[in-house]
Amino acid sequence: MVRFLQACADGLLTGALYALIGMGLALIFGVMRIVNFAHGAFLMVGMYATYVLFDYFKLNPYIGFLPAGIALFIFGYLVYMALIRPIRDRSHFMQILMTTGIGLILTDAAQLIFKADYRQTNIDLINRSVHLGPFGANAAEVLSFAIAVAFVVGLRAFVVRSRTGQALRAISQNAEIAPLMGINLVRIQGISFALGTALAGIAGGLLLPRLYLFPGVGEDYTTKAFVMVVLGGMGSIEGAAFGGLVLGLSESLTSLYLGNQWALIIDFALFLLVLSFKPSGIFGRQRA
Amino acid sequence: MIGFKIGWKFWVALIVLLLWARMPWFIHNNYQLQVLFRITLFAALGLAWNLVGGYAGQLSLGHVAFFGVGAYGLALFAELGIPVWISAFLAALVATAFAAIIGTIAFRLRGPYFTLATIAFAEVLRLAATNLNVTGGAIGLTMPGLFVGRAFWRSFYLAAVALAVVSFLTNSWASHSRFGYYLMAIREDEDTAAAVGINTARCKVYALLMSAFLTALGGALYGSAFQFIVPDSILTIDISIQIAIITMLGGAGTLLGPIVGAVLLLSASEAFKNVFQESHLLIYGVLIVVVVLFMPEGIVGGLQHLFRKRIKPPKDAKPRSVLGGASQ
Numbered sequence: 001m002v003r004f005l006q007a008c009a010d011g012l013l014t015g016a017l018y019a020l021i022g023m024g025l026a027l028i029f030g031v032m033r034i035v036n037f038a039h040g041a042f043l044m045v046g047m048y049a050t051y052v053l054f055d056y057f058k059l060n061p062y063i064g065f066l067p068a069g070i071a072l073f074i075f076g077y078l079v080y081m082a083l084i085r086p087i088r089d090r091s092h093f094m095q096i097l098m099t100t101g102i103g104l105i106l107t108d109a110a111q112l113i114f115k116a117d118y119r120q121t122n123i124d125l126i127n128r129s130v131h132l133g134p135f136g137a138n139a140a141e142v143l144s145f146a147i148a149v150a151f152v153v154g155l156r157a158f159v160v161r162s163r164t165g166q167a168l169r170a171i172s173q174n175a176e177i178a179p180l181m182g183i184n185l186v187r188i189q190g191i192s193f194a195l196g197t198a199l200a201g202i203a204g205g206l207l208l209p210r211l212y213l214f215p216g217v218g219e220d221y222t223t224k225a226f227v228m229v230v231l232g233g234m235g236s237i238e239g240a241a242f243g244g245l246v247l248g249l250s251e252s253l254t255s256l257y258l259g260n261q262w263a264l265i266i267d268f269a270l271f272l273l274v275l276s277f278k279p280s281g282i283f284g285r286q287r288a
Numbered sequence: 289m290i291g292f293k294i295g296w297k298f299w300v301a302l303i304v305l306l307l308w309a310r311m312p313w314f315i316h317n318n319y320q321l322q323v324l325f326r327i328t329l330f331a332a333l334g335l336a337w338n339l340v341g342g343y344a345g346q347l348s349l350g351h352v353a354f355f356g357v358g359a360y361g362l363a364l365f366a367e368l369g370i371p372v373w374i375s376a377f378l379a380a381l382v383a384t385a386f387a388a389i390i391g392t393i394a395f396r397l398r399g400p401y402f403t404l405a406t407i408a409f410a411e412v413l414r415l416a417a418t419n420l421n422v423t424g425g426a427i428g429l430t431m432p433g434l435f436v437g438r439a440f441w442r443s444f445y446l447a448a449v450a451l452a453v454v455s456f457l458t459n460s461w462a463s464h465s466r467f468g469y470y471l472m473a474i475r476e477d478e479d480t481a482a483a484v485g486i487n488t489a490r491c492k493v494y495a496l497l498m499s500a501f502l503t504a505l506g507g508a509l510y511g512s513a514f515q516f517i518v519p520d521s522i523l524t525i526d527i528s529i530q531i532a533i534i535t536m537l538g539g540a541g542t543l544l545g546p547i548v549g550a551v552l553l554l555s556a557s558e559a560f561k562n563v564f565q566e567s568h569l570l571i572y573g574v575l576i577v578v579v580v581l582f583m584p585e586g587i588v589g590g591l592q593h594l595f596r597k598r599i600k601p602p603k604d605a606k607p608r609s610v611l612g613g614a615s616q
Contacts, residue, residue: 092403223411
């Protein structure tokens with residue numbers, strides 16, 4: 001029982017980070033109806049940005065993720081303006097190809113610049129742990145959990161309360177009427193793409209201390225992000241956050257009972273089940 | 289192929305084919321033959337993908353699943369003592385059965401959901417192959433040789449040519465038959481196609497079955513030629529992307545597109561191999577972006593568009609197409 005609860009706690013700790021990744025993807029999908037196949041690659045870029053800050057400026061990754069996130073925001077905006085905006089009225093077929101292409105370019109550019117070496121950041125925090133009764137957790141994971149939760153709550157507040165957030169929701173509800181109400185479609189789409197990218201980058205920065213860094217590190221996260229977004233209902237930001245938690249839990253429990261290598265298979269099985277039986281997601285409304 | 293006219297196009301195709309098949313008699317260098325083998329094989333794979341991705345307009349990024357089942361199936365059936373060629377065809381049948389399952393589930397979904405589902409299926413197979421003992425896990429399997437001996441690469445090359453010819457004929461049939469028109473109708477507007485009485489789900493599944501059979505044979509050939517398979521080389525999503533971009537670059541939904549795409553892309557990546565080394569996929573990424581932005585119909589599609597005399601549509605009619613907006 002203790003092991004089960006411990007696994008649940010671990011799952012939630014990871015799940016909060018997943019939620020951040022999933023919300024980024026959901027934001028982009030909700031506002032643009034574009035499935036961003038480059039999401040994992042953006043996460044990888046965020047990790048490398050944080051790593052570079054750590055390596056050259058000795059900046060702790062738990063501080064470095066912020067400038068990395070800002071850099072990714074700008075980067076995402078530029079990518080939107082240069083590559084996504086021209087194809088925003090095209091078919092899904094072309095949009096998926098485009099984001100796949102962007103992902104390939106980023107991954108292989110990273111490979112060209114940083115080579116395929118595995119890298120790691122060694123910080124003290126990763127070796128400390130926090131105890132609460134019979135349960136224990138890595139201090140670094142608890143810290144990244146707290147930061148992730150702050151961002152999840154902050155993002156929700158931004159989307160619900162702020163004027164930009166309202167414009168964003170208006171577009172995701174009806175992209176044809178919203179511009180008639182004086183909303184600048186291109187600006188809002190650019191901001192949401194940039195924000196989605198920044199969230200992936202921030203999650204990458206927060207994941208950095210726990211993972212080995214290499215150019216292909218993001219690939220699994222693209223698919224994982226889809227699973228979360230599909231679980232929560234495509235385009236629903238709260239749903240994606242929920243999907244992230246579910247995924248974190250299911251991975252942690254699979255690791256406990258079946259072994260770590262099956263975690264990803266269970267992810268996909270979950271994904272295919274939801275897609276086949278309730279494509280609108282567990283929370284999602286039915287869409288045409 | 290009913291109503292297939294033997295015109296000048298047929299003779300040109302025959303001459304090109306004969307020249308193509310005679311290549312090994314001009315080239316004796318094994319490395320060059322190996323490159324030629326890959327070009328031809330990927331042309332065949334592109335043609336097979338074209339049935340689903342080109343004519344039916346369904347962006348599958350999970351074709352590596354069939355490719356991998358073909359390779360693994362050959363190895364596993366041969367291990368049971370079944371003759372290698374029969375094993376290869378059995379493996380292709382297994383892949384077709386897989387396609388039936390994948391198709392029935394994934395084709396209920398549209399657009400990005402469909403693409404995601406195909407990726408998920410392929411990834412499940414990759415992870416299963418990595419974790420199961422029967423597939424040799426991450427260490428992989430040694431492949432039985434479909435051909436052995438001195439004429440190794442020449443034989444494999446000719447087998448790839450044969451596969452490409454079969455795939456080409458299937459495509460050529462699809463572009464002229466009722467079935468092919470159904471597929472194109474689905475690509476242009478699925479709801480309308482269904483409304484005029486086309487069983488869209490069944491048509492898409494049939495296209496996928498043919499495509500999977502051919503792709504699996506390609507996988508068996510590829511695996512056997514390179515003698516050794518591991519999940520990360522034979523079931524990686526990179527192969528799915530490669531097949532798709534070959535077809536898109538050449539022109540999806542055209543007969544010659546996949547061939548042109550394979551020749552261009554594989555020779556380019558061969559030429560840049562030493563420059564970029566492990567980053568040779570970079571060129572694929574750049575090409576995808578360029579194709580999507582500037583020539584959504586691909587090279588062959590764009591040229592056909594330029595040279596074909598067409599009846600002008602009325603000014604207010606807006607042709608809509610999955611492949612970018614021009615073909616009608």
